[in-house]
Each structure stands twice: as structure tokens, then as C-alpha cells.
Amino acid sequence: MTQGEPDMIAMDMTDKITLITGAGGGIGGGIADVFAKAGATVYVADLDVNDAKAKADQIRQEGGQACAAGLDITSKTDIQALVGRIVEEKGAIDHLINCAGISINKPYMESSDDEFRKILDVNLIGVHNCCQTVLTQMIPRKSGKIVNILSASSRMGSDFFSHYSSSKFGLMGLTQSIGLAVARHNINVNGICPGIIVTKLGEKQGGSLVQQMCRYSGKPEEVHLESLRKSIPLRRFQSGEDIGHMALFLCSELSSNITCQAFNVCGGMRMN
Numbered sequence: 001m002t003q004g005e006p007d008m009i010a011m012d013m014t015d016k017i018t019l020i021t022g023a024g025g026g027i028g029g030g031i032a033d034v035f036a037k038a039g040a041t042v043y044v045a046d047l048d049v050n051d052a053k054a055k056a057d058q059i060r061q062e063g064g065q066a067c068a069a070g071l072d073i074t075s076k077t078d079i080q081a082l083v084g085r086i087v088e089e090k091g092a093i094d095h096l097i098n099c100a101g102i103s104i105n106k107p108y109m110e111s112s113d114d115e116f117r118k119i120l121d122v123n124l125i126g127v128h129n130c131c132q133t134v135l136t137q138m139i140p141r142k143s144g145k146i147v148n149i150l151s152a153s154s155r156m157g158s159d160f161f162s163h164y165s166s167s168k169f170g171l172m173g174l175t176q177s178i179g180l181a182v183a184r185h186n187i188n189v190n191g192i193c194p195g196i197i198v199t200k201l202g203e204k205q206g207g208s209l210v211q212q213m214c215r216y217s218g219k220p221e222e223v224h225l226e227s228l229r230k231s232i233p234l235r236r237f238q239s240g241e242d243i244g245h246m247a248l249f250l251c252s253e254l255s256s257n258i259t260c261q262a263f264n265v266c267g268g269m270r271m272n
């Protein structure tokens with residue numbers, strides 16, 4: 001190996017502290033599993049503190065290191081308190097993975113102003129709250145990695161989730177902008193665009209994508225699931241772990257020269 005060439009051992013996250021928002025959910029939970037297996041201490045943060053505790057318990061039972069935290073990313077006070085707690089307990093946060101998000105699935109002409117505000121508040125302003133707060137402790141150390149979970153809907157609009165798509169397009173701009181703002185501090189900021197993963201996304205906001213498709217079409221769930229699966233060239237839905245593997249790469253030294261980018265993990269569904 002030549003001098004300066006990254007060693008594969010860099011994927012080992014022993015002694016690293018990883019904060020994952022929305023880690024009580026499907027994708028965030030999968031990312032938490034991957035980071036814990038790589039040796040990181042994972043802070044599992046979620047609005048639903050019971051889901052956060054269940055995920056942290058599962059990781060610890062499997063031999064990993066995890067702590068649970070209740071967190072509402074729309075509250076800057078909440079995120080400041082959590083960052084303060086982690087710095088007190090562990091000294092620093094090495095990785096921030098912004099995965100918390102919500103979705104509302106219904107046609108644009110039925111979407112209300114309040115729904116638009118709510119979704120932008122969580123999916124866009126909430127991520128800004130987390131990034132700005134965590135960066136206050138990353139910048140002085142001149143070290144840190146941020147990964148934002150975007151979407152295939154960050155690259156293509158949709159009648160059926162116009163507010164969601166708008167928030168995720170915005171998050172793409174925020175990811176690039178923060179990346180530019182902190183590049184001189186040796187901090188990398190990137191995004192991942194997952195394709196389709198069957199989770200509880202949207203359920204608390206009136207119905208998941210598939211549930212709402214069924215409501216509007218009257219067709220059974222299996223029909224919609226199958227047509228979604230067939231829209232993926234690799235013919236399988238993604239998993240939380242698929243997204244976790246890309247996040248692990250983006251938090252490793254193997255990607256030290258990559259910032260302000262977004263990567264599709266979608267089985268070939270998007271190519272831009």
C-alpha cells in the first residue's frame with residue numbers, strides 16, 4: 001500500500017460516536033444496526049422514545065453499544081440538550097445521521113397549507129436544527145461527518161406526495177449548502193437517496209404510501225406492492241441495512257474527499 005492510501009480498517013468505527021435521528025424507525029433502525037456492528041457507540045434518538053429504547057436494547061443484547069434518547073427534531077432546545085448530554089457522556093459526536101422524517105401521501109389538490117408547513121418543519125427545518133447544533137461541537141474539533149437521508153423524491157416530483165417531495169428537494173439544497181459552509185473545517189456532508197423501503201413511514205400522518213394507494217384505487221395492497229417492486233430494476237425493495245452500508249462508507253475515511261453529494265441506493269430506480 002502506498003503512503004496516504006486509505007486502509008480498509010477505516011470502516012471500523014470502534015471509539016466513534018454516532019447520533020442517528022429517527023433511529024426508532026425502519027431505515028434509521030437498520031442504519032443503527034450497521035454502525036453498532038462496525039463498533040460505533042450509537043445514540044438512537046427518536047420522537048417515539050419507546051421505539052428508541054427498544055432499538056437500543058436490541059443492539060445491546062446483540063453485543064453492541066447503544067443509548068436511547070427521546071428527541072423532537074423540530075425543537076432546537078431538545079437537540080441542544082441531547083448534544084450537551086452526548087458531549088458530557090462521550091466527549092464528542094463523530095457522525096450525525098439525519099433520518100427522522102414524515103410523509104403525507106395524497107394528491108396535491110387535496111393537500112392543505114398546514115400539511116405543507118408540518119412536513120417542511122420536520123423534514124427540512126428539523127434537519128437544519130440538528131446540523132447547526134451538532135456542528136457547533138464538530139467545527140472546533142475540525143472533524144465530523146454528516147449524512148442526510150434524502151429520497152428518490154429529492155430528484156423527481158410527485159402528485160401523490162408533493163409536500164414530501166418539496167421537503168426532500170429542499171433537503172438536497174440544504175445538504176449541499178451546509179457541505180460548502182463547513183468544508184474548510186474538514187467536515188463532510190452528504191446525502192443518500194433511498195428508493196422504496198417498506199416501513200411505517202406516513203402511517204401516523206394518515207396512511208403509508210401503499211395504504212393510501214389502496215384507498216384511492218380500491219385495489220389490494222399486494223397489487224400495489226408488486227407494481228412498486230417491478231418498478232425497481234434489481235426487483236427488490238431496499239432495506240435499512242442497504243442504506244446503512246452507504247452511510248457507513250460516507251462516515252469512513254474511505255470517503256474523505258467526498259462532500260456535498262447525494263447517492264442513490266434504489267436498485268437502479270433512479271440514475272440521476
Ligand SMILES: NC(=O)c1ccc[n+]([C@@H]2O[C@H](COP(=O)([O-])OP(=O)(O)OC[C@H]3O[C@@H](n4cnc5c(N)ncnc54)[C@H](O)[C@@H]3O)[C@@H](O)[C@H]2O)c1
Binds near residue numbers: 028098122197202
Ligand atoms: N421508506 C421509504 O421508502 C423511504 C424512501 C426514501 C426516503 N425515506 C426517508 O427515510 C427516513 C426514515 O423513514 P422510514 O421509512 O424509516 O420511516 P419510519 O416512519 O419507520 O421512521 C421515521 C422515524 O422518524 C421519527 N420521527 C418523526 N418525526 C420526528 C421528529 N419530529 N423528531 C424525531 N423523530 C421523528 C418517527 O418516530 C420514526 O421512528 C425519512 O426521512 C424518510 O423520508 C424513506
